[in-house]
Amino acid sequence: MNKLTAREFLIGILVIVCIAVSRPHSASAQSIDELATVCAGCHGENGVPIDKTIPNIWGQKRYYLLNQMRLFKIGHRKNEQMAPIVEPLSQTDMEALATHFSNLPWPDLQQPAAADDVKVKARAALNPLNCRGCHQEHYQGDMVRPRLAGQQDEYLLKTMTDFHTGERNTYPGMVALMKSIDEGEIKSLATYLAGLKLPEHPK
Incomplete structure (x- = not known):
């Protein structure tokens, strides 16, 4: 298994776990902390995503986050990991998540200034x-x-x-x-x- 395949495999396993965690109850019945925990599986518990190809969402703009979840939900933006995560979310869930993550501090991703x-x-x-x-x-x-x-x-x-x-x-x-x-x-x-x-x- 090469490095890229190993990375994709790890992300896939984490997404499966996230989906499994989120399925027992309807999304609207879950607290914001429970919903955010699902997101943390890929986007990171401390705001640092598990992979460089995954965006930071801590401190990102609220309406932008909300709009991206809507686009994933209706299929206008395609992503195999995000689609099953947002599918059970209600408008209220998405608004709560957007507010939650936009209010968190932007993390230090340890990226040096360009040469x-x-x-x-x-x-x-x-x-x-x-x-x-x-x-x-x-x-x-x-x-x-x-x-x-x-x-x-x-x-x-x-x-x-x-x-x-x-x-x-x-x-x-x-x-x-x-x-x-x-x-x-x-x-x-x-x-x-x-x-x-x-x-x-x-x-």
Whole structure:
């Protein structure tokens, strides 16, 4: 079994366990702590996900989290791990989870700042894309757009690549933007954004 297969196998086992834990009762009958425990199986008990391709959700924007759960639930966003987790959730459950995780502190994912040459390449790609127009000056996100600064590097890489290839098409504007840059630029962007730290009180 190679490294990638072992990683996928581990995630699959954890998802099966999460589903098994969540099935005995309807989701709405569970407390927010019980629901959050299911999420922690992959997203991490301390906010650090078990795999670099899984996003951090602690401290992420509430409406963004809520909207992503809705997209997974109705099948507009595809993910084999998330689909069975959100399937039994009610609107109330999803709102409670979004509020819960958005109020938690953003964890330190121990990601170093990008090297100078990577920063130069990333900034050159970012300027024409005008990512700050939506994700804000420090890439901290707003009410509806996610925080990018300090997010998991491999998750950022996969997400932008999926928009680039059209595999993920939930946001046509993002598809168009990511198609306008090449794979090398996407890699630089992921590394650069993952290594950013927010100022104490970003505007």
